[in-house]
Amino acid sequence: MFDFDMLGLAPALNDALARSGFTEPTPIQNQAIPLALEGHDILGLAQTGTGKTLAFGLPMIDHLLAQPGKPAPKTAKALVLAPTRELVNQISESLRGLSASTRIRVATVVGGQSIGRQIAVLSRGVDILVATPGRLIDLMDRGAVDLSTVRHLVLDEADQMLDLGFIHALRKIAPKLGTPRQTMLFSATMPKQMEELSRAYLKDPRRVQVSPPGKAADKVTQSVHFVDKAAKPSKLREILSADMDALTLVFARTKHGAEKLMKGLVADGYNAASIHGNKSQGQRDRAIKAFRDGTVTVLVATDVAARGIDIPGVAYVVNYDLPEVPDSYVHRIGRTARAGREGEAIAFCAADEIDLLRQIERLMKVEIPTGSGTRPADHVSGKPVRNSGPARRRGGGGGGGKPGGHAAAKPDHVKARRPRRRRVAA
Incomplete structure (x- = not known):
């Protein structure tokens, strides 16, 4: 060195x-x-x-x-x-x-x-x-x-x-x-x-x-939550409510899905914005700037942003929809744990995404720890996760709160109380 x-x-x-x-x-x-x-x-x-x-x-x-x-x-x-x-x-x-x-x-x-x-x-x-x-x-x-x-x-x-x-x-x-x-x-x-x-x-x-292709950064803690597709919106809000001020990047599969998700979050009082292919370059630049300076704390994006955001302060990446290309998962979660920091990657997996999860885990040669829900019996590999500790945060399961004083996760049946956040136009 x-x-x-x-x-x-x-x-x-x-x-x-x-x-x-x-x-x-x-x-x-x-x-x-x-x-x-x-x-x-x-x-x-x-x-x-x-x-x-x-x-x-x-x-x-x-x-x-x-x-x-x-x-x-x-x-x-x-x-x-x-x-x-x-x-x-x-x-x-x-x-x-x-x-x-x-x-x-x-x-x-x-x-x-x-x-x-x-x-x-x-x-x-x-x-x-x-x-x-x-x-x-x-x-x-x-x-x-x-x-x-x-x-x-x-x-x-x-x-x-x-x-x-x-x-x-x-x-x-x-x-x-x-x-x-x-x-x-x-x-x-x-x-x-x-x-x-x-x-x-x-x-x-x-x-x-410096690391095997397909391997996530060592300081990223990963978890996957097995949820019905209809339950994803409430699960996301539960996760966001547990750490209100953290910068959280949420990935959706489609432009329409990203925009709809962002508008729903804004309507519920979250400081959210979106970037995707239907946004002009000026809109995308303004959204990223607001996310970087903390004016916006939730950025909903498609894979157009998977490798275009270098913001060391991103604490969490949420894969609201699993990507159809396994490599994209690695790039998405690489938006956190940057510049030597720690970060957390949370994935949602609905019944129709099980095969996508299999492909991701096969690429990474690890089994992502279950944060909540039940992993299908035929999808238990028993392989250790080399770069992931217990799920550290919010959203149920995985071993309690995140080091550093983040709020502990609430059970699924307990409605999270969240203060109204100043709305920011997307």
């Missing part, structure tokens, strides 16, 4: 790290940064919330600072691709913080925002371009960006890009990039397609893996 100041980074980067309070790297940073500084291609496998942005951002900016000259109009020296608008904004914010006192210019292009304004920004040239694949293709088709000078490529959350069908966009973008270049690919899971992607875009990569 080393300190950041032992890496030989540019003084401006060391100053930025010091201002942000970073002293010791995380495991993924510990392994990836020295290799990336040497110029190797990187295949990084790590859970969400482990510090991947600094793992690729620090060596990339260091390399760019060593290169003379400004970017030519319409060009970029480095390209970072991410699957969602929220993740692109998160990465851009981190990179701007690292490069604030340098000449490095970071630009962001995503859908849902003025393409004319993005064209104007790109016309002056940028050092680092952070983009979603779809909007980048639009700009390429308009002749607004020339990628031939890109010598650093980062694919962040590459497995989700594959899930969302961006493989065709990657195949269109890659031939336009400059060579030789350094490519870094980061992912929380390693499906078969990811191996094919790494062979296609990485040259003799150094593989960096």
Whole structure:
């Protein structure tokens, strides 16, 4: 293990790290940064919330600072691709913080925002371009960006890009990039397609893996509550009422379901908002900002937010609906227990979701502890849960209250008394 100041980074980067309070790297940073500084291609496998942005951002900016000259109009020296608008904004914010006192210019292009304004920004040239694949293709088709000078490529959350069908966009973008270049690919899971992607875009990569793919963060306590579908709304309110001020992220399967759930919570006095594909980018940004500063304490989301929220204060993730893709469960619960904190992941499982739960547990190679309800007899594996202790919180079962003074769970037949909360418009 080393300190950041032992890496030989540019003084401006060391100053930025010091201002942000970073002293010791995380495991993924510990392994990836020295290799990336040497110029190797990187295949990084790590859970969400482990510090991947600094793992690729620090060596990339260091390399760019060593290169003379400004970017030519319409060009970029480095390209970072991410699957969602929220993740692109998160990465851009981190990179701007690292490069604030340098000449490095970071630009962001995503859908849902003025393409004319993005064209104007790109016309002056940028050092680092952070983009979603779809909007980048639009700009390429308009002749607004020339990628031939890109010598650093980062694919962040590459497995989700594959899930969302961006493989065709990657195949269109890659031939336009400059060579030789350094490519870094980061992912929380390693499906078969990811191996094919790494062979296609990485040259003799150094593989960096800090935990088995599909494994949740060690500090996440998990539980599953077996409930009828009709009982999910009351179960959710019971859980929320036991820790009124905690930031809780609730995942629903569909856009309509997320919006309906949020409106019901607001009507009952909860400070709730929602983000999903039917929301404009401005609405999504405002909801995340309100959630980050605590004005909104319950954020209902679809998987559009599974990897796009980096808020260390998220205490709980509730899987109101289990995801249809098992990997998504790992990414969802990775929204809590970030930056070394502890967190709790609570899942609801109705009768028609038993197979989805089986797939999740098979991927993670654990049996999630039962928080309440009865697990079907044919679904008891007896395997130990390596990353989950007893259910620590609210909602019934699992061994009592959460350390740190959170309220104990009330029995299902006792109606939770909750103070009326100031309503916040969604």
